[in-house]
Amino acid sequence: MNRTAGVVLVVALAAALVLPGAGFAQEEQTYRNPVSRGVVDAFPDPAIIRGGDGYWYAYGTTDPVRQSKGDDDFHFLPIMRSKDMVEWDYMGDVFTETTRPTWHPSADTFYWAPDVRYMNGKYYLYYSVAHFGDDELFTIGVATAPSPTGPWTDSGGEVIDRDSCDTNPIDPAEFTDKDGKRYLYWGSYGDICVALLTPDGLRVAGDATRVTYGGQAEAAYVIRRGRYYYLFISEGACCSGALSSYEVLVGRSTDPLGPFVDKQGVSMLASRRGGSFVMSANGNRWVGPGHHSMATDLAGRTWAAYHAIDKNNDFLNPPYDDISRRPLMIDPLDWVRGWPTVRAGRWASAGRQRAPVTSWTAGGDFNSPESLDTDWVARGAGRAGWRLAEDPDHDGYATQTRETDKPAYLVTKASAPARARVEADLRTSGTSNGAVGVVAAYRDRGNHFVAWLNERRHALVTNAVVDGRRTVHAIRPLPESFRFDEWHNVAVQLRGSSLNVQVTEARLGDPVARIRRHLPPGVTGSGAAGIASLRASALGDNAGGAPLYHRARETAPPPNVGEEALENFSDEFNDARLDPEWSFVREPAGEQTGGVYRFPTQGADLFEDINDATVVRRKAPSGNYTVQTKMAIDLGVDTDKSFQQAGLVMYSNDDRYLKLVHVSIGPDRRTEFAKEDPFYESMVVGAPARVTWFRISHRVDRKHNEQELRAASSRNGKHWAWGGVWTLPLGAKLDIGLVSQGGEGSTARFDYVRTFRP
Structure with a gap:
């Protein structure tokens, strides 16, 4: 097993890991990104799932991922496996030259952006086909397998109707709803669309529905949490080395078909498209974080598996030094007041972090022939009926061979904590017509909790027993298509008096049934975990309990802007003439009038080799500061006004600047935070409006000899969307500037420029 990911085990007796009344000491494992270090050189667009054997499996985009092992070959959807999401092993590829699908051309064809699921008793891998040449083809396929490593059988054709959505038809993501209906989301650098799948998951079965408005959106991923469906997208340049601008945004809806809206209620279907930040560049060495999938650890915490680029080591080795190096990263996805964000808004980690919880306080995987005797004890009826069995996916599992009329329990000898x-x-x-269940807080037959998959009722049924009396009973119907003879995961979370039970196919955020309850006193407490059987030949695996994760209560604070504007670096534009501190790069443009700076958009630009636009500029202070302006420009919506734009610029010269503007790109309108040094890429920072407030916060990072510049936008001057960070060398002198460019026909009106000290 690879040890280069740098796992450190520390015995942690801290109060945060010792639960009241439980008396447990928990080993604390740590990790440092990238977790694929030493195994593969890159692992773009990762998809992750926990297999029936208890390992986590990850699948990546086709790239020459093994160069450091002396292998320059492109690997068709490489596979890795890990017991803890930290130390990974390379397990081969989904396809080889001899096993790759034959329904599309083979030459100049690559497989991108996999999405892995467990459905209908087998593993599904949806993948993008990217065929280049005169007969160019971009589409989506799917293969199935009995285990996470294969063998993979391709479906033999396209999953989607390529012409049903105005988009590049790649980047698939499956989602199963609570009624058992299956959907496929897809799209890249165009609309994101969704369509119903056939029950076998191999083809779309209905018309496509658009759920986002154009732009650079791709890499959709959907989960359901509570009453909301969350649509995650990646936006920006995925693969531009140190200038990569990839980031992850999210909206939510009460329907899997949308409309999805962000925190401010802005629709992702609007021309001024909404989307709240999940992750962007934060100023450390990692840039372009995105194209993520999700996993849940044994403590119930959600983890984002994604790729990012080390700006100090951003490309692969020759002969593929034009391909960005995008290794596998993991970080926790925290939920704060109903919205997700990576590391509570701190985003990609560069230092050592607490690892996912991947071992139980009490429990096991039944893979050892002695496990029934060493770790488990039979209680209730049918004690002699428990046996070990095997299958190719789950390896070992426990089975109750007797259909008892009273519950049979197989529980851990050790106790799981109360929380x-x-x-x-x-x-x-x-x-x-019996039932199989997961057991929690088991002290004896008269004191325990069971969540049953009840075949006779075709439902999830929960029972809590205290002092021999059933005190909590709840029923949730399961989908009509639910198959009791296929593996499902049932998870019980006990947090104080709060109970949360979910049934999923593979722990991927798409529960088909869910029960939430407040529990009366006496129901919970430390006790054994396990499985139960009633009038059924029941099978159970990967059973156990671990301390429940601690929820983040707040997100990381935004930059401290300050309150008093610096007079020498600010202008209210309310004098008789323009402040002499302003000067012009190229011909003067715009005028100060009526308490604003009126600046018509020019038929000129500041973009790579095109440098004919006017920059109105003045000196910036030294040290840390924030520049803010309020700007009105009517670019309309839906019509093509490419590339009219106006806003703030932090200007060094024509080949080194940062620009925060409201811009039209085709019918899309966006708040763009761009960097040119010397090439050009851009992030998005919130949805613009006819009147938009802009901020650029500047911070000196002497440790890394850099300047960090982070942008924010607001539609009302009160609620700010803080986006990603661009960096520049510490020695790069910057001025504060205004631009209005990209084509004639609109006029920007700047109310003021104010500069603040934190």
Whole structure:
């Protein structure tokens, strides 16, 4: 097993890991990104799933990912495996030259952006086909397998109707709703669309519905949490080395078909498209974080698996030194007041972090022939009926061979804590009308909790027993298509008096049934975890309990802007003439009138080799500061006004600047935070409006000899969307500037320019 990811084990007796009344000491594992270090050189667009054998599996885009091993070959959807999401092993590829699909051309064809699921009792891998040449083809395929490593059987054709959505038809993501209906989302650098899938998951079965408005959106990923569906997208340049501007945005809806809106209620279908930040560049060495999938650890915490680029080591080695090096990263996805953000808004980590919880306080995977005797004890009926069995996916699992009329329990000898997540993979033989369940807080037959998959009721049923009496009973119907003879994960989270039970196919954020309850006193407490059987030939695996994760309560604070504007670096534009501190790069343009600086958009630009636009500039202070302006410009919506734009610029010269503007790109309108040094890429920072407030916060990072500049925008001057960070060398002198360019026909009106000290 690879050890280069740098796992450190520390015995942690801190109060945060010792739960009241439990008396448990938990080993604390740590990690440092990238977790694929030493195994593969790159692992773009990662998809992750926990297999039936208890390992996590990750799948990546086709790239020459093994150069450091002396291998320059392109690997068709490489596979890695890990027991802890930190130390990974390379497990081969989904396709080889001899096993790749034959329904599309083979020459000059690559497979990108996989999405992995467990459905219908097998693994599905949706993938993008990218065929270059005169007969160019971009589309989506799917392969299935009995285990996460294969063998993979391709479906033999396209999953989607390529002409049904105005987009580059790649980047698939499947989602299963609570009614059992399956959907596929896809799209890149155009609309994101969704369509219903056939029950077998191999083809779309209905018309495509658009859920985002154009732009650079791609890499959709959808989960359901509570009553909301969350649509995650990646935006920007994925693969431009140190100038990569990839970032992750999110909107939510009460319907899987949308409309999805951001925190401010702005629709992702609007020309001025909404989207709240999940992750962007934060000023450390990692840039372009995005194209993520999600995993849930044994403590119930959600983790984002994504790629990013080390700006100090941004390309692969020759002969592929034009391909960005995008390794596998992981970081926790925190939920604060109903919205997700990576590391509570701190985004990609560069230092050592607390690792996912991947071992149980009490529990196991039944892979050892002695495990029934060493780790488990039978209680209730059918004690002699528990056996070990095997299959290719799950390796070892436990099965109750007797269909008892009273519950049979197989529980851990050790106890899980009172505040815990307890889970198990469960199924029945499909030949009875019985039930199989996950057991939590088991002290004896008269004091325990069970969440049942009840075949007779075709429902998730929960029972809590205290002093021999059933005190909590709840039922949630399961989808009509639910198969009890296929593996499902049932997870029970006990947090104080709060109970949360979910049924999923593979722990990927798409529960088909869910029960939430407040529990009366006496129901919870430390106790054994396990599986239960009632009138069924029940099968269980990967069963156990671990301390429940601690939720983030607040997001990381935004930059401290300050309150008093610096008089020598600010202008209210209310004098008789323009402040003499302003000067012009190229011909003077615009005028100060009526308390604003009126600046018509020029038929000129500041973009790479085109440098004929006017920059109105003045000196910036030294040290840390924030520049703010309020600007009105009517670019309309939906019509093509490319590339009219206006806003702030932090200007060094024509080949080194940062620009924060409201811009029209085709019918799209966006707040663009761009960097040219010497090439040009851009992030988005919130949805613009006819009147938009802009901020650029400047911070000196002497440790890394850099300047960090972070942008924010607001539609009302009160609620700010803080976006990503660009960096420049510390020695690059910057001026504060205004631009209005990209084509004649509109006029920007700047109310003021104010500069603040934190």
